[in-house]
Amino acid sequence: MAATSVRSFLVVIPDPLIPGLKANPGGKAHSAKDSDFSLHVTDPNVVTLHTADVPRNSEVKGLLHFPILSEDSECFLKALPGNTTISDGLNASDFSAIGFAPWKDPACNKVILKAATQDTANLKGFLFYTEDHEPPPSSSNNYWSGVEFKKLQFPVYAIGGLEGQHLKNAYLKWGNSDQTAEDVEGNFGSPRVFVKIATTTSVPLPGLWLFLLIVLGVLIFLAVFTSATMHLIQWRRRRSLRRRVANGEVDLEALGIKRLVVPRKMLDKVPLRTYVASEPSRPPSPSPASAPQPSSEPSQPLRTLAPPSPPLPPAPTATLSVPPPRLPPNSRAYSQPSCSICLDDFTSHVTTVRELDCNHIFHPACIDSFLETQSSLCPVCKRSTLPKGYVPPELTNATVRRERRLRHRRRREEQRRTAETEGRRGWLERLGIGIGRGGSESLEMRPRGGVQGRRLRRATGVVRNDNGAVSQGLDGYEARVRGRWQRGFSAVFPGFR
Amino acid sequence: MSTSTPAASRRLIKELTDFNKKRPSHLISLHPVDESDLTHWTATLRGPQDTPYEGGEWEIDIKIPDNYPNAPPLMVFVTPVCHPNVHPKTGEICLDLLRGTAWTPAYTLSTTLESVSQLLGHPEPDSPLNVDIAAVLRHGDRVAYDALVRVWAVMYAGKKGTTA
Structure with missing residues (x-):
């Protein structure tokens, strides 16, 4: 020594x-x-x-x-x-x-x-x-x-x-x-x-300290390696999701994965027109056949009451096809008499309205603030005002995670359904309890088929905590429950929850 | 006056007039608690027909957010209600419409309350706020479920006790 x-x-x-x-x-x-x-x-x-x-x-x-x-x-x-x-x-x-x-x-x-x-x-x-x-x-x-x-x-x-x-x-x-x-x-x-x-013992490093140092080094290396790997994985997943969104394979908003907003630049492309009441003789009420009233279908489970069909005036596509000949320039005849955001009536030949792709019309002031801050979907019919394949500027890991979860759940449900049709129900009922959120009995209480997107949105929008109580939507939930260090942790190790 | 914007106030006043003009069957009353404050409403919900809730009347407290109608109103049951998706103590309602995920400004207070009314008839035991009653329902004990609901309705919601 x-x-x-x-x-x-x-x-x-x-x-x-x-x-x-x-x-x-x-x-x-x-x-x-x-x-x-x-x-x-x-x-x-x-x-x-x-x-x-x-x-x-x-x-x-x-x-x-x-x-x-x-x-x-x-x-x-x-x-x-x-x-x-x-x-x-x-x-x-x-x-x-x-x-x-x-x-x-x-x-x-x-x-x-x-x-x-x-x-x-x-x-x-x-x-x-x-x-x-x-x-x-x-x-x-x-x-x-x-x-x-x-x-x-x-x-x-x-x-x-x-x-x-x-x-x-x-x-x-x-x-x-x-x-x-x-x-x-x-x-x-x-x-x-x-x-x-x-x-003395001091030089060179005694065994114990050297050992601890090596352990520490290995730990740090592992942490850095894991972090880098997870970042890479998340980055690839983001890229993949971005690609699928761009290809139109995934519609983030319709699936309820993420609320998109419309940038001002795109909003300006949505036409502004002068409102003209379609036919003075016709009462300005919606045609009963054009949209189903969800409230009149008690057989549907409650959550599906959500749009795409709120009990409001439907798009007057029928009248659009035959516009009256004597219209002022840049105006169209509409059967929708009032703005469904502020509920105020439009004044014929006076009110300027913004017409979305789905032909629903609103006061520009009403719809603009909604589209810019809340959602890109038409408030009435929930059709997206964004072009197909629009990729939102920021795709977070949380979005990726939600999309993946949704996709997996969907696949499971599909497997379940195909297996069901193959007549292996008894076996799957047990499996259903194992993998699903609830037993197959409760799954049956939901509708099948067409409304899948809405149904899944419900499922992802609601997060159950340990007490069995239901917390708010995922975004709010994450913001509230995750502490600062947890957020820091997920920044270093994206993908862990 | 309240903090709500003029546009929101105008819409709320319009909703109030529309309600008074044509009263929907699912509501007994819907009005601001105080005429001078449009951000705080109260409603009385009628128990939907052909459900164990029929005959009861539930009071619902409604808070209007500043950015209404871009954000959903906050609704809680004041009258205790026995339902899987309603918190037994706070009265919080588990309904996507009220959570901002499915809300659109095309809904009004009246149509939203209609959804709440339909929620009573169509419970979702998979996302429960009241785990006990949800468990009863999940086990398929419809008789017990109906009986419990009726007891609560008689106890709190002014439902007439029946001999049935």
């Missing part, structure tokens, strides 16, 4: 002393008394060159020891100038030792380390000091290249030149001599330089 600090001070080893320094089981090494030597080097000034599997949060400690080289070797002379003899007594002793030497040229470094591995002292670690760098370069620096640390059994650290010199001087003065010194307890013995190197 990486070193965080190096401490050094003098200790006094009790007798017996040199030669053959042996640990005395009865005596204990204590700090030297009245010593003015102490060294404390901390993190940025301590570099770990090789960890050698030193357990974390432990200490590498021992007495300072210079590895014995053959004393006339060039490297020895370089490392310890002057006629120095190594006689610290740590060779072949039981005391832990910390080797130390200056960091020289690569050749000498190799020689020194080799000497250290062959040294008979009980080396627990090795401490290099730079002679020209203060503080020492970081462990990844090229400065430390040229030596293979990996195979070493002991950890290798390095400190700066200033501290190194200090340490060397202390070693030469006390650690390598046979003088005696007094320790704090008042015992006498040989002084030696003691070095303690503390290691």
Whole structure:
């Protein structure tokens, strides 16, 4: 593990002393008394060159020891100038030792380390000091290249030149001599330089944190991947729906999936005409045959009372085919006497009316605000005023979802019906309960066939919540029930509900 | 006067005159609660014939939104009514017409109430607001359903108790 600090001070080893320094089981090494030597080097000034599997949060400690080289070797002379003899007594002793030497040229470094591995002292670690760098370069620096640390059994650290010199001087003065010194307890013995190197857990990332980081990374990746995939899916679905709408395969509004509004630009294309009452002799009431009155059909379930056939004047197509010859320009004769939005009567030859494709007429003010803000369907007959294949500018994911749900439900119902005709009713009745909203019994209460669109609109427009109560239409429901974070969630993961 | 626009007010007044001119059979009364406020109406609905509701009279509270007739009126039953699509406590009515999905301005208060009246005769137990009575109906117990409806009608809606 990486070193965080190096401490050094003098200790006094009790007798017996040199030669053959042996640990005395009865005596204990204590700090030297009245010593003015102490060294404390901390993190940025301590570099770990090789960890050698030193357990974390432990200490590498021992007495300072210079590895014995053959004393006339060039490297020895370089490392310890002057006629120095190594006689610290740590060779072949039981005391832990910390080797130390200056960091020289690569050749000498190799020689020194080799000497250290062959040294008979009980080396627990090795401490290099730079002679020209203060503080020492970081462990990844090229400065430390040229030596293979990996195979070493002991950890290798390095400190700066200033501290190194200090340490060397202390070693030469006390650690390598046979003088005696007094320790704090008042015992006498040989002084030696003691070095303690503390290691930590911090570098590199310990296993647990690394694991958590990996898990977190995987989670983030999964989230991003899922989000991207879902966005892609939703985008493709939007595109598909847009295409089908453009091809006229899906009529969003008639299916009740989405309310469309008519842009002003298109509204301006709907003709404005001057209203002329069709025939003064004829009462301005609707012809009874032209549109069925839904209220007169009690056999129909109630919801189908909704348009397309409100009890209002129908389109006077019959009269349109034979317009009277003496009409003012840009005017037509209509049998519809009043605007079904404001219920006011039209004045013949005076009122300007907007005529929709279905020939129903309204005051421009009334119908314009309705078409621009509420719906694109004629209020009377529910025929769309938008051209077939009109794609609304914004198709949201919610719309796509509703359309899909509707399509699936439709397919199920179709399957059910075909299976029914094949005479497998008993089997399907059970299935119907399984897949449908209700049992087949309740399904039968609805009409079959033609009014499918309206029926389905009802089904999708109503959302049941967990209490079984029915909430408002889907849009309102989503706006109210979905909180801000839920909306954020569905923005990241479109498609989840 | 209310917050409703002049156009809406004109239409509401016209609806009121039309109603008074020709009273439809499904309504006993339809008028603003206060003559000076056209945004709050009240109506009394007659129980439709040949249904267990026949003979009862239900009061309905009507709130007119600002953008009426582009938006549907808000209708709730004031008189408690036993019906799968009417909330037993709030009187809220589950009818697509009243929810804006199927509403068009071509409907009037009177025709909307006609739809409510028909809802009484044609319950939709698949989208219930009153789950209990809907459950009865879904299980096909028409006798129990009719009896419950009649009891509520006698209790709240002024229906004469019969010996039947």
